[in-house]
Amino acid sequence: MSWARTEQTRFEQDALEDPVLAEAHEAGVRSGAAPVDTAAGSALRFLAAATRAHSVVEVGTGCGTSGLWLLRGMAPEGILTTVDVNGAHQDFARGLFSRAGAGAGRARLIRGAASEVLPRLTDGGYDLVLIDADAVSYPFYLEEARRLLRPNGLVVFHNAMAASPEPDGPLRAPDPGETAVREVIRMVREDESMVALLLPVGPGLLAAIRS
Numbered sequence: 001m002s003w004a005r006t007e008q009t010r011f012e013q014d015a016l017e018d019p020v021l022a023e024a025h026e027a028g029v030r031s032g033a034a035p036v037d038t039a040a041g042s043a044l045r046f047l048a049a050a051t052r053a054h055s056v057v058e059v060g061t062g063c064g065t066s067g068l069w070l071l072r073g074m075a076p077e078g079i080l081t082t083v084d085v086n087g088a089h090q091d092f093a094r095g096l097f098s099r100a101g102a103g104a105g106r107a108r109l110i111r112g113a114a115s116e117v118l119p120r121l122t123d124g125g126y127d128l129v130l131i132d133a134d135a136v137s138y139p140f141y142l143e144e145a146r147r148l149l150r151p152n153g154l155v156v157f158h159n160a161m162a163a164s165p166e167p168d169g170p171l172r173a174p175d176p177g178e179t180a181v182r183e184v185i186r187m188v189r190e191d192e193s194m195v196a197l198l199l200p201v202g203p204g205l206l207a208a209i210r211s
């Protein structure tokens, strides 16, 4: 194993030794709310720290894995607003946030469809928006993120490269989720007011800064 791979494994090991994170991850896998992996989680923590995020919106709380990573990178008094349509997932995440020392003061959990919740959130009020939910809605979430972000705020889409079929795999038509992910990548690339990056981390993170 190369030394770089060994270092990467150490990062993953450190995360798995964190009992709250490990529990969130396990519950996400068990309940079908696929959690972010360690590579994507570390990248999210890094991006939240790099942007000194005080206010973050997340679509797709799941059982709390990505939220825990974000909270660890955000400013100590920062608030994570996280939206999920599934109450059972959110109840689990709420318990873990609280055990991680990020109770009601730092995590605002809103139950509901993001299409109904996001339009109620404040324009320009957020430093970072993470999208990790229904892929078919990614283009709509990009429009909402543009409105929610402050200038130089950052939007991140999880699973941005998961849709890419293997080059020598069987030929098949893209499903609606894959089409939507490709559409959102095209939208940010062509938007001259955004600086975008497709990060090959985990199943791919599409990150774009709003000017």
Ligand SMILES: C[S@@+](CC[C@H](N)C(=O)[O-])C[C@H]1O[C@@H](n2cnc3c(N)ncnc32)[C@H](O)[C@@H]1O
Binding pocket: 028, 032, 033, 034, 035, 036, 059, 060, 061, 062, 063, 064, 065, 066, 067, 083, 084, 085, 086, 089, 112, 113, 114, 115, 132, 133, 134, 137
């Ligand atoms: C992949 S899981 C999120 C995993 C989470 N980010 C983590 O790392 O643990 C996707 C979540 O999005 C939620 N979801 C799906 N469609 C949604 C929608 N339209 N509005 C809000 N939440 C939605 C699901 O209930 C599920 O919990």
